[in-house]
Amino acid sequence: MWAVGDAYEAYVGRWSRRVAEAFLSWLGVPGGLRWLDVGCGTGALSAAVLAVADPVQIVGVDTSEGFLAAARARVGDARSTFRIGDAGALPLPDRRFDAVVSGLALNFVDDPRRAAAEFARVAALDGVAAAYVWDYAEGMAMMRHFWDAAVALDPAASELDEGRRFPLCRPEPLQALWTDAGLDGVSVKAIDVPAVFADFDDYWKPFLGGQGPAPGYVMSLTPERRRALRELLRDRLPHAPDGSIPLTVRAWAVRGTLKDEPPISE
Template sequence: MLKDVWAVGDAYEAYVGRWSRRVAVGFLSWLQLPTRGRWADIGCGTGALSAAILTQADPVELVGVDPSEQFLMDARARILDPRVRFRAGDAQALPLEDRQFTAVVSGLAINFVPDPARAVAEFARVAAPEGVAAAYVWDYAEGMQMMRYFWDAATAIDPAAGELDELRRFAMCRPEPLRALWTQAGLQEVAVEGIEVPTVFKDFDDYWGPFLGGQGPAPAYVKTLTDEHRDTLREQLRASLPWAEDGSISLTARAWAVKGINPG
C-alpha cells in the first residue's frame, strides 16, 4: 500500500484544496452557528476551512491542528489573523483542553486518521457543553467525480490500482457510517447532509496537472508509474471525461457533512 503524502501546500491546493474551500462555505452555512464563538479546526491542512470560518463565523478564537508541519507553515503564511493559532497535533490525541470550544470541525481529514472513532471522541472531549462537533468528507463512492473518473480509468488499465481507490479504503465516505461514528461518540441530534459544488476545469491540463503533484492517494499512485503507463492513463482519461465545446470539463464534487451536539 502506498503511503499517503500530505506535505506540499501548493500541490494540495491545486488538487483538492480549491474545491474544499467551496465545500467549506456550504458546510458552515449548514451548521448555522452563532458568530463570536471559539472554534477548533482539526486536520486544518493549508487552512481552507479555517479561512472560511474567519469570513463566515467571525470567531473570537480559532485553533487549527494538523500533523503536517509543512501544511501548517503554508496555513500560517496564508492566514495572518491574530485570532488564529496553528498547532501541530494528532486528531486522536488533541493538544487541546477539555470542554473549551463552541465548534470543533474537520474538513476532509477524518478518513486519513488511523482510528476515526478515537478522533471523534476527542472532538467530543474538547467541545463545550452544547457545543457542536462536525466534519465533512468526500463522497468517494460517486459524488467526487474528478477522483471517480481517475480511478475508473486507472483500474481499467491496471486492476490492481483498485486497491488504492479511496472508495475501497475509506468506510467514512457514506452517510450511515458517519452517522454511526458520531452517535457512538455520545453526540446527540446527529444529522448528515450532502453538500455539492461545481468543479469546472478550464481544460484537460487543469484537470490532469494536479494528479502529477504527489499529494494524496491518486497523485501518489501516478508518481509510481512508468512514463508509458502514465501516458496511457492520461489518454484514457482524456477519452472518458465529459468535454464542453470550449474545451472545459464540468464536473461536480459532493461531500457528506455530519454534525452532533455535545450533551456536556
C-alpha cells in the same frame, strides 16, 4: 504524502474552499465563539470560518508542518493559531471549544472512533462537533473518473481507490460514528459544488503533484503507463464545447451537539 501545500491546493484545495463555505452555512454557528479545526491542512476551512463565522478564536491542528506553514501564510489573522497535533490525541483541554470541526481529514486518521471521542472531549457543553469528507465512492467525480480509468488499465489499482479504502465516507457510518461518540441530534447532509476545469491540462496536471493517494499512484507509474492513463482519461472525461470539463464534487457532512458528558472511551 501530505506535505506540500501548493500542490494540494492545485489538486483539491480549490474545491474544498467551496465545500467549506456551504458546510459553515449549514452549521449556522453564531459569531463570537471559540473554534477548533482538526486536520486543518492548508487552512481552507479555518479561513472560511474567519471570513463568515466571526469567531473570537480559531485553533488549527494538523500533523503536517508543511501544511501548517501554508495555513499560517494563507490565514494571517490574529485570532488564529496553528499547531502540530494528532486528531486521536488532541493537545488541548476538555470543554474548550464551542465548535469543533474538521474538513476532508477524518478518513485519514488512524482511528476515527478515537478522533470522534476527542472531538466530543474538547467540545463545550451545548457546543457543536461537525466534519465533512469526500464522497469517494460516487460523488467526488474528479477522483471517481480517475480511479475508474486507472483500474481499467491496472486492476491492482483498485486496492488504492479511496472509494474502496474509506468506507467511512458514507452517510450511515458517519451517523454511527458521531452517535457512538455521545453526540446528540446527529444529522448528515450531502454537499455538492461544481468543479469546472478550464481544460484537460487543468484537470491532469494536479495529479502530477504527488499529494494524495491518486497523485501518488500517478507518480509511481512508468512514463509509458502514465501516458496511457492520461490519454484514457482525456477520452473518458466529459468536455463542454469550449473545451472545459464540467464536473461535480460531493462531500458528506455530519454534525451533532454535546448535550451531556460523553461516555468514557476505552
